[in-house]
Amino acid sequence: MANTFKDATASDIDAVMQRSWQAFLLYRKSSLKQRADFMRQVAVELENIRGEVLPVAMKETNLPEGRLSGELSRTIFQLNNYADAAEAGDWLEARIDTAIPGRTPAPKPDLRKMLVPLGPVVVFGASNFPFAYSTAGGDTACAFAAGCPVIVKAHPAHEKTSEMVASAVLQAARKAGMPEGIFAHVHGRSFETGKALVTHALTKAVGFTGSLAGGKALFDMASQRAEPIPVFAEMGSINPIFLLPGKLEQDAAGIAALYAGSITQGVGQFCTNPGLMFAIESAALDVFTGTLSSALQKASPETMLHPGIAKAFWQKRATALEQKGVHMESTTSLEATEVQGIPTLASATAEAFLSNPVLHQEVFGPYSLLIKCKDTAEMLNCIRHTEGQLTATLMATDADMKAYPEIADAVQHLCGRLIMNGVPTGVEVCLSMQHGGPYPATTDSRFTSVGADGIKRFARPLCFQSFSDQFLPAELQNANPLGIWRTVNDKLTRDSL
Amino acid sequence: MANTFKDATASDIDAVMQRSWQAFLLYRKSSLKQRADFMRQVAVELENIRGEVLPVAMKETNLPEGRLSGELSRTIFQLNNYADAAEAGDWLEARIDTAIPGRTPAPKPDLRKMLVPLGPVVVFGASNFPFAYSTAGGDTACAFAAGCPVIVKAHPAHEKTSEMVASAVLQAARKAGMPEGIFAHVHGRSFETGKALVTHALTKAVGFTGSLAGGKALFDMASQRAEPIPVFAEMGSINPIFLLPGKLEQDAAGIAALYAGSITQGVGQFCTNPGLMFAIESAALDVFTGTLSSALQKASPETMLHPGIAKAFWQKRATALEQKGVHMESTTSLEATEVQGIPTLASATAEAFLSNPVLHQEVFGPYSLLIKCKDTAEMLNCIRHTEGQLTATLMATDADMKAYPEIADAVQHLCGRLIMNGVPTGVEVCLSMQHGGPYPATTDSRFTSVGADGIKRFARPLCFQSFSDQFLPAELQNANPLGIWRTVNDKLTRDSL
Numbered sequence: 001m002a003n004t005f006k007d008a009t010a011s012d013i014d015a016v017m018q019r020s021w022q023a024f025l026l027y028r029k030s031s032l033k034q035r036a037d038f039m040r041q042v043a044v045e046l047e048n049i050r051g052e053v054l055p056v057a058m059k060e061t062n063l064p065e066g067r068l069s070g071e072l073s074r075t076i077f078q079l080n081n082y083a084d085a086a087e088a089g090d091w092l093e094a095r096i097d098t099a100i101p102g103r104t105p106a107p108k109p110d111l112r113k114m115l116v117p118l119g120p121v122v123v124f125g126a127s128n129f130p131f132a133y134s135t136a137g138g139d140t141a142c143a144f145a146a147g148c149p150v151i152v153k154a155h156p157a158h159e160k161t162s163e164m165v166a167s168a169v170l171q172a173a174r175k176a177g178m179p180e181g182i183f184a185h186v187h188g189r190s191f192e193t194g195k196a197l198v199t200h201a202l203t204k205a206v207g208f209t210g211s212l213a214g215g216k217a218l219f220d221m222a223s224q225r226a227e228p229i230p231v232f233a234e235m236g237s238i239n240p241i242f243l244l245p246g247k248l249e250q251d252a253a254g255i256a257a258l259y260a261g262s263i264t265q266g267v268g269q270f271c272t273n274p275g276l277m278f279a280i281e282s283a284a285l286d287v288f289t290g291t292l293s294s295a296l297q298k299a300s301p302e303t304m305l306h307p308g309i310a311k312a313f314w315q316k317r318a319t320a321l322e323q324k325g326v327h328m329e330s331t332t333s334l335e336a337t338e339v340q341g342i343p344t345l346a347s348a349t350a351e352a353f354l355s356n357p358v359l360h361q362e363v364f365g366p367y368s369l370l371i372k373c374k375d376t377a378e379m380l381n382c383i384r385h386t387e388g389q390l391t392a393t394l395m396a397t398d399a400d401m402k403a404y405p406e407i408a409d410a411v412q413h414l415c416g417r418l419i420m421n422g423v424p425t426g427v428e429v430c431l432s433m434q435h436g437g438p439y440p441a442t443t444d445s446r447f448t449s450v451g452a453d454g455i456k457r458f459a460r461p462l463c464f465q466s467f468s469d470q471f472l473p474a475e476l477q478n479a480n481p482l483g484i485w486r487t488v489n490d491k492l493t494r495d496s497l
Numbered sequence: 498m499a500n501t502f503k504d505a506t507a508s509d510i511d512a513v514m515q516r517s518w519q520a521f522l523l524y525r526k527s528s529l530k531q532r533a534d535f536m537r538q539v540a541v542e543l544e545n546i547r548g549e550v551l552p553v554a555m556k557e558t559n560l561p562e563g564r565l566s567g568e569l570s571r572t573i574f575q576l577n578n579y580a581d582a583a584e585a586g587d588w589l590e591a592r593i594d595t596a597i598p599g600r601t602p603a604p605k606p607d608l609r610k611m612l613v614p615l616g617p618v619v620v621f622g623a624s625n626f627p628f629a630y631s632t633a634g635g636d637t638a639c640a641f642a643a644g645c646p647v648i649v650k651a652h653p654a655h656e657k658t659s660e661m662v663a664s665a666v667l668q669a670a671r672k673a674g675m676p677e678g679i680f681a682h683v684h685g686r687s688f689e690t691g692k693a694l695v696t697h698a699l700t701k702a703v704g705f706t707g708s709l710a711g712g713k714a715l716f717d718m719a720s721q722r723a724e725p726i727p728v729f730a731e732m733g734s735i736n737p738i739f740l741l742p743g744k745l746e747q748d749a750a751g752i753a754a755l756y757a758g759s760i761t762q763g764v765g766q767f768c769t770n771p772g773l774m775f776a777i778e779s780a781a782l783d784v785f786t787g788t789l790s791s792a793l794q795k796a797s798p799e800t801m802l803h804p805g806i807a808k809a810f811w812q813k814r815a816t817a818l819e820q821k822g823v824h825m826e827s828t829t830s831l832e833a834t835e836v837q838g839i840p841t842l843a844s845a846t847a848e849a850f851l852s853n854p855v856l857h858q859e860v861f862g863p864y865s866l867l868i869k870c871k872d873t874a875e876m877l878n879c880i881r882h883t884e885g886q887l888t889a890t891l892m893a894t895d896a897d898m899k900a901y902p903e904i905a906d907a908v909q910h911l912c913g914r915l916i917m918n919g920v921p922t923g924v925e926v927c928l929s930m931q932h933g934g935p936y937p938a939t940t941d942s943r944f945t946s947v948g949a950d951g952i953k954r955f956a957r958p959l960c961f962q963s964f965s966d967q968f969l970p971a972e973l974q975n976a977n978p979l980g981i982w983r984t985v986n987d988k989l990t991r992d993s994l
Contacts, residue, residue: 029906070602090989093950095929105567109919111929116909118942223720227885227936230943388724401968408968409526412613417960420968422606431984432592432608434960439724445615445957446727453590453958460942461950463914463931471898471905471917485989487928492587492982492989 005159005187010196016184017202020120020149023181028117028147030178031474032087032482038176039083039144042136043076045168045175053164057130060158062303062339067266068131075131078429079141085431085452086145089484091115093461094475096488098497109466112476115459117147118230119204122197124218126209127305128269130158135165135185138449139207139232144182146458148205151184153197157306159187191217198222198231205458208233209271209449212362212440219443232457233443234436237390238275238362239424242379242411243288244400245280247421252287255395259368260295260343262423267302267341268366269309272391272424275362277370278350278379289370292345293330296366299343301336304365310339313365317344320363325352329370341365350378354385376404383410388438388445391417391424416441416448502656502684507693513681514699517617517646520678525614525644527675528971529584529979535673536580536641539633540573542665542672550661554627557655559800559836564763565628572628575926576638582928582949583642586981588612590958591972593985595994606963609973612956614644615727616701619694621715623706624802625766627655632662632682635946636704636729641679643955645702648681650694654803656684688714695719695728702955705730706768706946709859709937716940729954730940731933734887735772735859736921739876739908740785741897742777744918749784752892756865757792757840759920764799764838765863766806769888769921772859774867775847775876786867789842790827796840798833801862807836810862814841817860822849826867838862847875851882873901880907885935885942888914888921913938913945 008016030038050072057068085091092114100108121143125134132138135152143150154162166185173182188194198206198221206222208215208231215233222231243255262274279285304310321328321344329345336342347370353359359369373379392415394401394408401408412418416437427435427450435450436442442449447457464472474481478497485494505513527535547569554565582588589611597605618640622631629635632649640647651659663682670679685691695703695718703719705712705728712730719728740752759771776782801807818825818841826842833839844867850856856866870876889912891898891905898905909915913934924932924947932947933939939946944954961969971978975994982991 025906085987088987090984095950097925097927097929106923108925108927109923111925111927113929113931219725220720223717223725228716228720228940229936230941398965398967409522412959416958417962418964419962420964422963426603426606428594428605428608430594430605430608431987432594432610432960434610434958436958438957439726443725444727446953448958453592456943460935461913461931461933461945462909463929465914465916466919467915467917468895470895487587490582490585490928 005163007188007190008186008193013186013196013200016151016186017120017200019181020151020184021202023149023179024119026179027149027182030147032089035145035147036083036087038172038178039079039086039141041172041176042169043079045172046072046076046136046165049164049168053161056164057158057161060161061130061305071129071131074429075137078132078138079136081429082141082145082452082455086455089475089482091452091455092475092484094484094486096476096486096497098489111463111465112467112472113461113463114473114475115456116462118458118460119148120202121148121150121205121207121458122203123150123152124194124208124210125152125155125162127155127157127309130161131165133209135162136169138454142454143207143458145455148458149182151186151197153194154185154187156189194218195221199225201227203229205229206231207449207457211235215443230457231443232447232449234271234449235440235442236271236362236364237437237441239272239389239391239393240386240414241274241277241393241395242407243277243279244394244396244404244407245282246397246400247395248279248282248284248288250397252284253291256288256291257295258423260292260299262425263368264299264343264366265425267304269305269364270425272427274393274424275368277368278373278382279370280373280375280379285372289329289347296330296343296345297333299332300334301332301340301342303339304341307339309364310341313341313363314338316361316363317367319358320369321346323356323358325349326359345370347372350374350382353382360387376407380406380410383407383414386414388441389415390435390437390441391415391419393419393422393424395421414438416445502660504685504687505683505690510683510693510697513648513683514617514697516678517648517681518699520646520676521616523676524646524679527644529586532642532644533580533584535669535675536576536583536638538669538673539666540576542669543569543573543633543662546661546665550658553661554655554658557658558627558802560802568626568628571926572634575629575635576633578926579638579642579949579952583952586972586979588949588952589972589981591981591983593973593983593994595986608960608962609964609969610958610960611970611972612953613959615955615957616645617699618645618647618702618704618955619700620647620649621691621705621707622649622652622659624652624654624806627658628662630706632659633666635951639951640704640955642952645955646679648683648694650691651682651684653686691715692718696722698724701726703728704946708732712940727954728940729944729946731768731946732937732939733768733859733861734934734938736769736886736888736890737883737911738771738774738890738892739904740774740776741891741893741901741904742779743894743897744892745776745779745781745785747894749781750788753785753788754792755920757789757796759922760865761796761840761863762922764801766802766861767922769924771890771921772865774865775870775879776867777870777872777876782869786826786844793827793840793842794830796829797831798829798837798839800836801838804836806861807838810838810860811835813858813860814862814864816855817866818843820849820853820855822846823856842867844869847871847879850879857884873904877903877907880904880911883911885938886912887932887934887938888912888916890916890919890921892918911935913942
C-alpha cells in the first residue's frame with residue numbers, strides 16, 4: 001500500500017496531546033447529557049457518510065458490503081447505547097454516606113463518591129473491525145462517555161476509512177459545541193508513533209484491539225512509564241469449544257454444520273473465532289469430524305483483510321500443521337490465492353496438545369484444531385492447561401452438565417464469556433456482555449471492551465468529604481437533580497436526600 | 498530484632514500456593530452467606546484475642562493501647578461491614594439481558610453477567626496499621642468477600658502480632674467449615690520471599706500497603722510475569738492542604754490548632770498525614786505559621802513504630818531541611834531520642850517547590866512543609882506540578898470557592914478524596930470512601946482499598962450465554978433467590994424475572 005498519510009512526528013504528537021489535555025480540562029466538567037448528545041451526534045454523522053465510506057472500507061479491507069454496512073450500524077448502535085448508559089448514570093457508582101455529627105468517639109463526616117474521567121485516552125483500532133472496534137468504535141465511545149478526550153491512531157490497513165470516520169467525529173464535535181481537541185486522529189505506520197502516544201505524560205489510559213504481541217508491547221511500555229497508566233488490550237483468543245459426549249451423541253451432524261459456519265464466518269477473522277475444539281473419541285465424534293470436514297472442503301477460500309494477515313495465516317497454519325501429532329482432517333478442495341484464507345480443520349491428541357505450546361496459539365483465520373481426548377479426565381486436564389480466553393463454549397445436554405460437573409466448573413476459569421450450546425462468534429452489544437477475559441485474552445480481566453460497563457475502564461472514583469451541596473457535582477447533590485441511582489447509606493435509591 | 502520466625506523458602510511457598518489453589522476451587526463456589534459468616538467468625542475470633550494480642554502489638558509497634566484497641570475495633574468493624582456488603586451482593590454487578598429469539602437480522606441470546614473471584618490473593622500488610630491494614634485487614638477482608646483465598650506475608654515489624662491474628666483467622670476458618678488453605682501466613686524478611694509470592698503462577702492478585710519503593714517493586718514484578726496480574730499498591734501520599742485567603746483571614750489560629758493535631762497524630766505515621774501545605778503570603782498566614790510553630794514546639798517527641806522508620810524519618814527530614822530555600826519554621830523544644838519522631842514545620846517558596854522534586858517527597862512522620870505562594874496563580878501552578886495523592890484538602894470559605902474556582906477544580910485531578918475544611922487523617926470505613934488515588938498514591942486509581950468497593954479489586958466479570966436456569970449461579974437465576982439488586986434489561990431491580 002502506498003503511504004497516503006504522513007506519520008505523525010514526536011512533536012506532532014506532543015502538540016496533539018497538549019490540545020487533548022486542554023480539552024480534557026473542559027470536557028471533564030461536561031454534563032452527562034452533553035456527553036450523550038455529542039455521542040448521538042457522532043452516530044448521526046456516521047449515518048450521513050454511510051454511502052460514501054462503505055466503498056472506501058470495502059476497498060481497504062476486502063470485506064463485503066453487507067458485513068461492513070452491518071458493522072457500521074453496530075457502531076452507530078454502540079454510540080447511542082453507550083450515550084443512553086452515560087446519561088442514565090448507573091456507571092458513575094454514585095455513593096453517599098451522610099454525616100453523623102454526634103457519633104462517638106469521633107463524628108462521621110459526610111462522604112460522597114462518584115467516578116470521574118482519567119484523562120486523554122489513546123485508542124488503537126483493530127484491522128478486522130474498521131468501524132466497531134476502530135476510530136469511532138467501542139473504546140472511543142466508552143472514553144467519550146466517561147468524560148475523556150480521545151486520540152486515535154489510525155490502523156494502517158484502513159487509514160482512508162479511518163480518516164473519513166475521524167472527519168465525521170470532528171464534525172459532530174463542532175456541531176455539539178465540544179472543546180477543540182476532544183478528538184484527534186493521527187497516522188503512523190512505525191512502532192515509534194504508537195510508542196510516542198503511549199509514553200506521552202499526558203496520556204492517561206490506552207485502549208487496544210489486536211494481536212498479543214502488539215497489546216503486550218503497549219502494556220509493557222505503559223507499565224514502565226514514570227507514571228504507569230492502565231492499558232486495556234483485547235488481544236484475541238482461540239475460544240475453545242468443549243463437545244460433551246451426550247450432546248455429540250444427540251446431534252453430531254447438526255453441531256458440525258453449526259461450527260462449519262462459525263469457523264468460516266468472515267474468513268475466520270474474528271477474535272471470537274472457534275480455533276480449538278475438544279471432544280472425546282467416539283463414533284459420534286467420527287460423524288462430527290466427517291461432517292465438518294466435508295463442509296469445510298466445500299467452503300470457498302476468501303480474500304483476507306490485507307496481505308499481511310493472509311501471509312501470517314499461511315505461515316501459522318503451516319507451522320501448526322507440521323507439529324508432531326497434528327493431522328490435517330480437511331481443507332477446501334478449491335484453489336486459493338496467497339491473499340485468501342482457506343478453511344482448514346486439523347486434529348491432534350490431548351497428549352500432543354498438553355506437551356506443545358504451539359498448539360495453543362491462535363491461527364488467525366478460518367482454521368480450527370480438534371483435540372481428541374480419551375476420556376473426560378483427559379479433557380479436564382486440557383482445560384487446566386489452556387490459557388485465558390475471551391470465550392469458552394460448552395456443547396452439552398442437561399445430562400452432560402450433571403454427569404460432568406467438574407468440566408462445567410473448570411471452564412469458568414478460562415474465560416470472560418461462557419456459551420451454552422451455541423457459537424462464540426457474534427458479540428452482542430449490551431450491558432451483560434463480557435468481552436474480556438483472563439490473560440492473554442486481555443491485559444486486565446476486570447474490565448470489558450463491549451457493553452456500557454466498558455466506560456469504567458476510563459474512570460476513577462473521587463470522594464468529596466464534607467462539601468456543602470452547592471459545590472458538589474450535580475450527580476451527588478442532595479436533590480438528585482439528574483434522577484440517577486445512588487447508594488445512600490448502603491441502600492440503592494433514586495430518591496433525593 | 499531477633500528473627501523469631503523462619504523465612505519461608507521457595508518450596509514452602511510453592512506448597513502454600515498449591516493449597517491456596519485447591520482451596521480456591523472450593524471457596525469460589527461458596528455462597529455469599531457462607532463467605533459473610535466466615536468473615537463474621539473472623540471478627541469474633543479477633544474480639545476473643547483482644548486482651549492477649551494488644552500487649553504483644555504494643556510491644557512490637559510502640560503504639561499506645563488506646564490507638565491499637567481502636568484499630569482492632571476498626572478491623573472487626575471492617576470484617577463485619579464487608580461481610581454485610583458481600584452478602585447484600587450489590588458489588589457483584591449482576592446484569593441480565595433476556596433473549597429476543599425473534600429479533601432480525603439475528604436473534605438476541607440470553608446473557609447474564611456477574612463478578613467472580615480472581616484466585617489466590619497475596620497480601621502485604623503495613624507496619625503502621627498492624628491490624629486494620631495487615632493480616633486480617635482490609636485487603637484480606639475484601640479478598641474473602643470476593644471469594645478468594647488469601648496468603649499473608651507477615652510484616653517483620655509486627656510478626657508476633659501477625660502470627661496471633663493469623664491463628665484467629667485459621668480458627669474462624671475451621672469453625673466456619675472453610676476449605677483448608679483458604680488462608681495462609683508466611684514469614685519472610687528477605688526480598689526473595691515477597692518476590693516468590695508475587696511471581697508464583699498461582700497468585701492471581703496482590704494487595705499492598707507501604708512505601709512507594711516497595712509497592713512499585715511488586716507492581717513491576719507482577720507486570721513482568723508471563724501472566725501479568727493486578728497489584729493494588731497503596732503507597733502513601735503527602736496529602737496537600739490548600740489554605741485559601743478568605744478562610745485563613747477568618748480563622749488562622751483555629752486552622753493552625755487543627756493542623757498541629759493532624760500533623761502530630763500517631764507520630765505522623767499515617768498515609769493521610771498532611772505533609773504539604775500551600776498558602777498565599779499575608780498577615781493571616783503569619784498568624785497561622787506562628788500559631789502552628791508554637792504548637793509544634795510544645796508537642797512531645799514520641800517513639801516511632803520501629804527503629805527503621807525512625808531512622809528514615811531523621812534522614813529524610815535532614816535531607817528536606819538542607820534543600821535550597823527550605824527554612825525550618827519550628828520543631829519541638831523538648832529533647833528527643835533517635836527512635837522518636839519530632840514535630841517539625843518547614844517552609845519554602847513556591848519557586849523552590851516547583852524546581853526541586855525532593856520537596857515533593859514524603860517525610861513519613863510528624864513533618865509538614867508549608868509552601869508560601871505569592872498569589873493564586875502561583876498556587877495553581879504548584880497544583881499542576883504536584884503528583885497524585887490519596888487526599889487533598891481545601892480550607893476555603895464559600896466566597897473563596899467562588900473567587901478561585903480554578904483551584905477547586907484543579908485539586909480534583911490530584912487526589913482520590915477531596916476534603917473541605919477538615920483534616921485528611923481519619924479514613925472512614927464506608928462505601929463512599931475512596932482510599933486510593935492517581936499514581937504514585939496507588940498503582941491503580943480505579944480502585945479503593947477502604948470500603949466495600951475494595952472487593953472489586955479481586956473479582957472479574959463472567960458472562961453466561963444461553964444457560965438454562967438450573968445451571969446458572971443463584972445470583973443470576975430467574976427467581977432471584979438471593980434477593981439481590983440486578984440490572985435487568987437496563988433497569989435496576991430486585992424483582993424476579
